[in-house]
Amino acid sequence: MSVAVVTDSTAYLPPEVVDTLGIEVVPLYVVLAGRSGREGSDVTSAEVARSLAVRGGHVSTSRPTPGDFVAVYRRLLDGGAERIVSVHLSGELSGTWDAARLAAGQVGEHLVTVLDSRSAAMGTGFAVLAAARAAADGAPAAEVAGAARDTAAVTRTFFVVDTLEHLRRGGRIGAAAALLGSALAMKPVLHVTDGRVVALEKVRTSARAVNRLVQRAVDVAGDGAVAAAVHHLAAPERAQRLADQLTARLPRLTELHVSELGAAVGAHVGPGAVGVVIDPTPRPAGAGPQLPGPAAPEQRADAESGDEPGQQA
Template sequence: MPLAVVTDSTAYLPEGFADRHAVRVVPLTVDVAGELRRDGIDLGPAELAAALGQHKRVTTSRPNPEEFIAVYRSLLDAGADGVLSVHLSRELSGTWESARLAAEEVGPDLVRVVDSRTTVMGLGFAALRAAAAAAGGASGAEVEAAAVEAAANTRSFFVVETLEHLRRGGRIGAAAALLGTALAVKPVLHVDDGRIVPLEKVRTHSRAVARLVDLAVAAAGTSPVELAVHHLAAPDRAAELANQLDERIPQSSGCVVSELGAVIGAHTGPGVLGVVVCPGRL
């Protein structure tokens, strides 16, 4: 049996992708006004958007090491030669640390843990590339390298509807949020060295979407790429954005659309749109 690949729920793989590519997904925990849920299992995007719209407090926490230990041992007991566990940036969550502690318990010679330094489909594409390499009979080092290379070369861009959720999550100050709201600023964000940080600002939603497309086109260049569009409670806008990307980036293998869950969505809020560009093909 080839190396097994594990990731976490912040990869936000489109429905069916995890099963199709034999990727095991470990959910993060979400606290909605004191009620604990599992990201993507007990709490979906619609429930998250509703909770945020009602101004309920939403916080997230990492899986504990025991959860990872149970997953790793079940995969090894099922015959896997080893496990590659690839997770969202340690700058955004303690998930990687929990996975690392679990790997030490199970055996570092059996479990490799990767900090992807990214999240959403930047992480998702890394896990899928690793799974494809494992299915092709690659060694543990080669499977790990496939994940690291995909994550390092992926570019991710987002635009949010309001700065309020970033303020609540401590990502920007109250004064900046108030000023941005008064000026109707739409910040364009990106993932930089493991953190979600501002890239630039635009004044209208249409300009923000156009900017996302231009940034994705520049990141794609002329080589083959894979594309993903993320959103929260904005399916029509996401479909429109995906269509524009397909027109402007013909060398892609097709743009997948995936709705965000609680861990990232709690900080970005409903209406967020994002684009992820990953060079190469599965």
């Protein structure tokens, strides 16, 4: 059975990986400076970072429309796919999953399986990779979806931001938590748990916060082989230092991707944000096409994203 894998642009998968595994990416929309465009192709990470760096600058996001998903699903089915597995960022953070679910209802729920990763960025991306590898190995749709679910359940995402204000404005973190971080000049280490952004611990400096990201990643990895991703927005040097530390501290690191956050997630975390995603899922030898290892991390300038224009992502 031919199974196609679909995701949205907030997975921030490196383009080379998307091409290698034949993953279909549906972009979110980003609104800034009075115009709306698709993440990556119309609105770049750099534009979002510049807008947010200006006092009073505001950027909003919206999900892809159900029609966007319907068009993609039908094209894939017309092109020979027998089933589709569609994996998306947390429904607690965006309406993207709901738009995909509505589209599946129009196309046929017996043909399209829509999954909520309960995560974001490569927290979603690693689940998508697991699905795509299973599909490439010829697994049936149920196994492809199961691979995504299993990976999403154990993948961990940790990040730090320069200010909590952008998360507060977008409703991704409570006002009380944002005020506490600002008033005490703390640098919270955040994580995504059960689909929501939650403060994990607080430290005094950015350097200590990054060190805690590394230690959290080491704790999740244990003695096992892991894949990792490093994300950033307008902070390439900090991201590279984080990637170097992970390479040194994780001797069984099998895969490392370094990419800049796209406009849709970048609008909510702000310039200076850095994060790490750890996937401890065992990968059978020979499973799916080989991807670049940590010696040659993938670089990405920006990514794509999408939500119904005018509707909160």
